[in-house]
Amino acid sequence: SDPDLVARAAAAKAALGSKVFVLGHHYQRDEVIQFADVTGDSFKLAREAAARPDAEYIVFCGVHFMAESADILTSDSQKVILPDLAAGCSMADMAVLGQVEAAWEVLADLGVAEQTVPVTYMNSSADIKGFVGRHGGVVCTSSNAKRALDWAFAQGSKVLFLPDQHLGRNTAVLEMGYSLDDCVLYDPHKPNGGLTPQQLRDAKMILWRGHCSVHGRFTLDSVNDVRERVPGVNVLVHPECRHEVVTAADFVGSTEYIIKTIEAAPAGSAWAVGTELNLVRRLAMAHPDKQIMFLDRAVCYCSTMNRIDLPHLVWALEELVAGRVVNQITVDPDTAHHARVALDQMLALPG
Ligand code: 13P
Ligand code: SF4
Secondary structure (H helix, E strand, O other): OOHHHHHHHHHHHHHHHHHEEEEEEOOOOHHHHOOOOEEEOHHHHHHHHHOOOOOOEEEEEOOHHHHHHHHHHOOOOOEEEOOOOOOOOOOHHHOOHHHHHHHHHHHHHOOOOOOEEEEEEOOOOHHHHHHHHHOOOEEEOOOOHHHHHHHHHHHOOEEEEEOEHHHHHHHHHHHHOOOHHHEEEEOOOOHHHHOOHHHHHHOOEEEEOEOOOOHHHOOHHHHHHHHHHOOOOEEEEOOOOOHHHHHHOOEEOOHHHHHHHHHHOOOOOEEEEEOOHHHHHHHHHHOOOOEEEEOOOOOOOOOOHHHOOHHHHHHHHHHHHOOOOOOEOOOOHHHHHHHHHHHHHHHOOOO
């Protein structure tokens, strides 16, 4: 990265001292991650944000829904900053509040809303988390989806899982013993989600038709191809990947799990990793004694994560030094209150 910008970022951070805390998601660029006080997956970063009551400014190098969650979990006097407001998440955008309310109406009309517990992946807007909090549900991340679903199925007999169909299906089927037939796919663009009343009544897991455009790119062919090219390779993927990819993989888990698994792997072992490319490249650099490769032949960055680059970070930090707060992310108090209920429920999950 540009040495001048590196020096400017370092100087601005030094000038702000303990007033600023920089959080960096594992999918961020190297040029940005070097300035993170803490790196993590979305669960760890939510906890880290909540654990920094003394930082006046939380600069969130990640995407919009993560900054919203940080705003909800921090005190009113703390300000959360997203260095580029265009850093959204296509998966989070696939569940809009009006659509989810309409789906809930469908369930209510069938008389099954009362027994349904809404569970939303962290990768959703604050509005959706607020909806889930209002209806007795919980937020989950890829590191605690099973615990969240265990909790939800202790509250009701049916789950509406938002917005990532893959995390919901993979967790229910591969970790909890539900069958594929227990899951139905709710398409918000079709009347009644494209499902019959009987399907909605029978389903255990109503999966929202959302997905991650980055992890959704890996296919069964990617797995078969790497196994052919690299005999003995271990395939390690994120649970946002399609069901057939996760089923064919050797290991599955959140970004934090992926990092720990690679760290613990013996020298000389070979790993094909199905997650965002910035993280895979960093893992390969950090472990030259292991053979670490990207699961697919095509490059696969998260384009919105990548919007946070060093120029944007420098700008946000220098503005703070000048006493100006730019790109602050705020959630309205009513939404924040209900979203916090669902987030606190997640943070209180046992285990
Ligand atoms: P985790 O950070 O929970 O592993 O999620 C991955 C992701 O896609 C974040 O946007
Ligand atoms: Fe969203 Fe996927 Fe990017 Fe994560 S990797 S921010 S889920 S698009």
